[in-house]
Amino acid sequence: MNIIITGLITGSMLALLAISFSLIFGVARIVNIAHTAFYMVAAYCIFSLTGKFGLNPVAGMMIAVVVVTVFGLLAYKFLIDPIREHEAAVLIATIALAMIFQEAVMLIYTGDYRTVSALIEGYFIVTGVKVFYQQVLTFGVVLVVLALLWFLLMKTKLGLAIRSTAEDREVANLMGMNDSRLAMITMGISVALAGFTGAVLAPLTVLSPFMWMEPLIIMMAVVVLGGLGSIKGSFVAAYILGFTEALVVFMIPKGAFLKGSVALTIMILVLLLRPEGLFGISFEEER
Amino acid sequence: MGENYSRYKYWFRGAPFNDRYLVATSFAHLGLAGATIKNELNVPVKCAIVAEKAAWTEAMIKAAEATIPKMGFELVGVWQPSDKATDVTAELSAIQKSGANMIFTIFSASVGITFARQAGELKIPAVQVGINVEAQKDGFWEATKGMGNYVFTMNSYARGIEVNELTKPFVETYIKRFGEVPTYTADTYSAINLGLVPSIEAAGSLDADKIVAIMENREYLVPGGKVKLERDKEGRPTHDLTWGPGYLTSLGVQWQDGKLVAVWPNKWKASPTAPEVTYKGMVPLKLPPWMKK
Numbered sequence: 001m002n003i004i005i006t007g008l009i010t011g012s013m014l015a016l017l018a019i020s021f022s023l024i025f026g027v028a029r030i031v032n033i034a035h036t037a038f039y040m041v042a043a044y045c046i047f048s049l050t051g052k053f054g055l056n057p058v059a060g061m062m063i064a065v066v067v068v069t070v071f072g073l074l075a076y077k078f079l080i081d082p083i084r085e086h087e088a089a090v091l092i093a094t095i096a097l098a099m100i101f102q103e104a105v106m107l108i109y110t111g112d113y114r115t116v117s118a119l120i121e122g123y124f125i126v127t128g129v130k131v132f133y134q135q136v137l138t139f140g141v142v143l144v145v146l147a148l149l150w151f152l153l154m155k156t157k158l159g160l161a162i163r164s165t166a167e168d169r170e171v172a173n174l175m176g177m178n179d180s181r182l183a184m185i186t187m188g189i190s191v192a193l194a195g196f197t198g199a200v201l202a203p204l205t206v207l208s209p210f211m212w213m214e215p216l217i218i219m220m221a222v223v224v225l226g227g228l229g230s231i232k233g234s235f236v237a238a239y240i241l242g243f244t245e246a247l248v249v250f251m252i253p254k255g256a257f258l259k260g261s262v263a264l265t266i267m268i269l270v271l272l273l274r275p276e277g278l279f280g281i282s283f284e285e286e287r
Numbered sequence: 288m289g290e291n292y293s294r295y296k297y298w299f300r301g302a303p304f305n306d307r308y309l310v311a312t313s314f315a316h317l318g319l320a321g322a323t324i325k326n327e328l329n330v331p332v333k334c335a336i337v338a339e340k341a342a343w344t345e346a347m348i349k350a351a352e353a354t355i356p357k358m359g360f361e362l363v364g365v366w367q368p369s370d371k372a373t374d375v376t377a378e379l380s381a382i383q384k385s386g387a388n389m390i391f392t393i394f395s396a397s398v399g400i401t402f403a404r405q406a407g408e409l410k411i412p413a414v415q416v417g418i419n420v421e422a423q424k425d426g427f428w429e430a431t432k433g434m435g436n437y438v439f440t441m442n443s444y445a446r447g448i449e450v451n452e453l454t455k456p457f458v459e460t461y462i463k464r465f466g467e468v469p470t471y472t473a474d475t476y477s478a479i480n481l482g483l484v485p486s487i488e489a490a491g492s493l494d495a496d497k498i499v500a501i502m503e504n505r506e507y508l509v510p511g512g513k514v515k516l517e518r519d520k521e522g523r524p525t526h527d528l529t530w531g532p533g534y535l536t537s538l539g540v541q542w543q544d545g546k547l548v549a550v551w552p553n554k555w556k557a558s559p560t561a562p563e564v565t566y567k568g569m570v571p572l573k574l575p576p577w578m579k580k
Contacts, residue, residue, distance in 0.1 A: 002376065002377055002380050003377075006374065006376065006377060010374075112424075112426055112430075113397045113400050113421065113426075113430055114430065115400065115404065115429075115430050115431065115432060117432055121408070122408075123408065123409055129380055130376070130379075130380065130383075130409045132376070132408065132409075204373065204374065205373040205374075205401075206373055206397045206400050206401055206430075208397060214371065246377070249368075249377040249378070250377050250381070253364065253365070253366045253367075253378065253381055254365055254366065254367050255367070256340075256366065256367060256368045256369065256372070256377070256378060257339075257340035257367055257368060257369040257370075257372075259369070260369070
């Protein structure tokens with residue numbers, strides 16, 4: 001039971017992060033290394049809004065997502081868009097952006113570890129296993145957001161435009177879609193989802209200025225496993241790695257620290273055996 | 288040091304005492320917690336070891352695996368989460384299943400907060416004893432949202448505890464200036480102001496060899512106890528700190544309802560023939576009430 005619950009929650013979090021990362025990569029070929037730094041900023045926003053200003057946690061979460069989205073859009077407009085055609089430059093610029101966020105958080109909040117109160121305190125027991133209410137709530141909320149994202153992508157005109165651009169940017173452009181505007185909207189959605197992940201995960205984790213690094217690596221593993229730019233691939237791969245991590249912790253107590261390494265080993269094996277990932281494409285020319 | 292004195296003679300340990308003594312102190316704390324469990328609950332003591340995965344914990348785990356059974360406690364298992372783990376519910380479930388009523392923690396990083404918070408939230412029926420560096424800080428209570436209640440950790444200082452006449456003024460001045468109780472790193476103050484400066488003054492010069500010779504033979508009070516540098520079996524200087532009754536012992540502190548109070552040494556005897564040690568201001572160790580159901 002513990003493996004199922006831990007796997008589902010870890011998988012859902014990774015899915016949100018990886019899908020939102022894949023979204024902006026698929027549409028605009030932007031490798032946003034600062035993606036999980038936005039997640040960190042959202043978590044600290046909630047810490048301030050609820051802890052320092054005494055705001056209602058739900059209101060705090062919503063404000064945090066808005067703040068992070070605004071940061072994301074500004075970053076896109078003034079940092080990424082001018083150099084968008086140079087992928088390596090974007091990569092380096094977003095690394096720098098993540099470091100700026102890290103140092104700013106360090107300056108404001110110091111390096112001390114912080115925590116955020118759970119929305120619902122306590123736990124219940126299922127088949128002898130204690131499960132936090134907050135974990136179940138988080139899992140439920142993540143599923144709802146994933147469903148909304150699916151609806152947006154599959155059932156709306158905007159979603160159709162995003163998917164078309166992700167499939168073939170040039171043809172989408174020729175069909176009259178404003179590539180630059182779509183990239184900005186997608187960046188907004190992508191960062192909002194990263195912020196949302198930080199918001200829902202904040203009560204379950206320990207906040208530190210370096211908390212963006214570990215999820216970044218695992219998120220990359222998910223994206224590679226699923227196929228770079230493939231949303232469906234990210235979704236499936238997130239749960240594969242989520243359950244893998246849970247299995248490692250439960251099956252090898254003395255090797256619980258290895259869970260990240262196992263995920264990265266899977267990523268390396270996938271790169272060696274199937275470079276396109278589970279649902280990706282082999283060569284850029286195939287796009 | 289003993290084998291290559293001329294190379295290492297300018298190196299001195301300022302704080303804390305070495306890992307052999309850290310382990311010895313932890314075992315004394317385990318002994319206190321184990322005795323409390325036996326006295327209050329009248330059940331055999333089952334101990335789980337939970338140590339963050341780091342090089343500094345490896346030797347301590349080995350020593351604990353060898354010593355805990357000799358102390359009359361059953362060792363039920365060893366768990367090693369990442370030092371930055373944000374979820375240890377898996378480990379906690381397994382520990383509860385193992386029947387452990389005492390958890391020997393060895394944490395220096397954020398996992399100390401995660402572990403204490405989740406163990407408190409899940410009301411794991413075991414007392415946490417050992418090293419939890421985050422629990423030494425005043426911010427621990429807020430960081431665990433009060434769920435770190437009853438966590439017992441080694442520490443150098445605590446409010447209201449007087450090891451000697453230097454302790455109270457040092458701790459009070461430190462709190463006034465920095466807003467929190469000093470941790471072991473604050474002993475840099477003693478190493479410089481009470482160790483090095485008087486030695487230079489006694490030497491009357493900055494000749495390093497003269498200063499070293501004086502430092503090796505001094506015994507002096509510091510806020511945490513008395514400093515005397517050790518010698519090895521052959522009588523060669525090791526420049527390591529002496530641990531034990533009358534010298535440095537550190538403290539065992541426990542979070543009790545939002546306050547970090549000192550619970551050890553309280554009538555502690557390092558050996559049957561050793562003198563009993565109690566510092567002014569000690570209170571009894573408390574077991575989590577949910578252990579008593």
